[in-house]
Amino acid sequence: MVQAYNFLASWQLFPEKGTYENGNRPKSGIYKIESSSSKKELSISLNWVTLENHAFTFEYLFTPDGEAYPFTDKDFAETVTADFIDALCLEVTFNRNNEKVLSVRHELQPNGYLKVIQQGTSSEGKLFINSEIYHKQLSVVPYSTSVSGAVIKATEEGVIRHKALTAMEEQTNMQLEQIRKQIELLAIQAQEIQMRKELSMIIYNAKLSFVPVIGHIYYLYEKKDGTHTLSLISPKEYGGASGPYQSFVAPVKLLADHTWIEM
Numbered sequence: 001m002v003q004a005y006n007f008l009a010s011w012q013l014f015p016e017k018g019t020y021e022n023g024n025r026p027k028s029g030i031y032k033i034e035s036s037s038s039k040k041e042l043s044i045s046l047n048w049v050t051l052e053n054h055a056f057t058f059e060y061l062f063t064p065d066g067e068a069y070p071f072t073d074k075d076f077a078e079t080v081t082a083d084f085i086d087a088l089c090l091e092v093t094f095n096r097n098n099e100k101v102l103s104v105r106h107e108l109q110p111n112g113y114l115k116v117i118q119q120g121t122s123s124e125g126k127l128f129i130n131s132e133i134y135h136k137q138l139s140v141v142p143y144s145t146s147v148s149g150a151v152i153k154a155t156e157e158g159v160i161r162h163k164a165l166t167a168m169e170e171q172t173n174m175q176l177e178q179i180r181k182q183i184e185l186l187a188i189q190a191q192e193i194q195m196r197k198e199l200s201m202i203i204y205n206a207k208l209s210f211v212p213v214i215g216h217i218y219y220l221y222e223k224k225d226g227t228h229t230l231s232l233i234s235p236k237e238y239g240g241a242s243g244p245y246q247s248f249v250a251p252v253k254l255l256a257d258h259t260w261i262e263m
Contacts, residue, residue, distance in 0.1 A: 011134035022128035
């Protein structure tokens with residue numbers, strides 16, 4: 001049961017991080033994984049509330065040794081099989097008539113969260129995958145959150161710490177999201193500057209028979225020898241064609257920093 005150690009906790013649902021192809025989407029939920037008194041079995045209890053404020057609960061025992069054991073709710077499944085794939089993954093499978101009814105995969109994430117993936121068949125016979133993300137619940141209740149745990153007494157200090165950690169997580173997540181958006185904006189701006197630089201290099205290497213004016217629009221053409229020329233005459237004035245040139249490249253405008261931008 002050493003592998004179970006990191007799973008043993010009371011986990012709180014992130015409702016906004018879940019995806020549901022079957023059943024009702026919850027607005028809150030608590031997922032508890034606990035050790036039995038015999039230390040051979042584990043128990044899972046799920047309590048959640050739907051968006052319509054309907055409360056549901058589900059609880060069962062299982063032995064994570066890869067063997068099939070009779071399941072108490074025969075209407076749901078005949079047997080339950082559970083095993084640790086590795087130290088970070090616990091899989092529970094419910095079976096009826098030697099066929100899988102539902103598999104529940106528990107994966108510990110690098111950030112400490114618990115990902116629960118349910119795969120099964122709906123009452124309409126359609127395959128579905130539900131995915132949920134949980135974080136460890138900071139307990140301030142006057143009782144243990146696991147069967148083998150020590151008694152936890154609610155104190156003012158514990159309540160303050162819980163509120164502070166919750167506020168800290170919200171603030172840091174908000175700041176990280178702001179930084180991510182800033183990085184994306186900087187990347188877009190850098191790409192735009194690079195495009196202006198490349199266009200400007202083409203124009204400054206092109207044939208110029210006049211002095212360009214900042215803010216005016218000109219027309220860039222490619223000649224038959226592969227070089228470029230900047231012109232005051234638009235393709236429209238050539239009757240929609242490129243005139244004496246091989247092809248029309250783009251309308252361009254000179255900016256105040258002496259870079260060029262494609263219009």
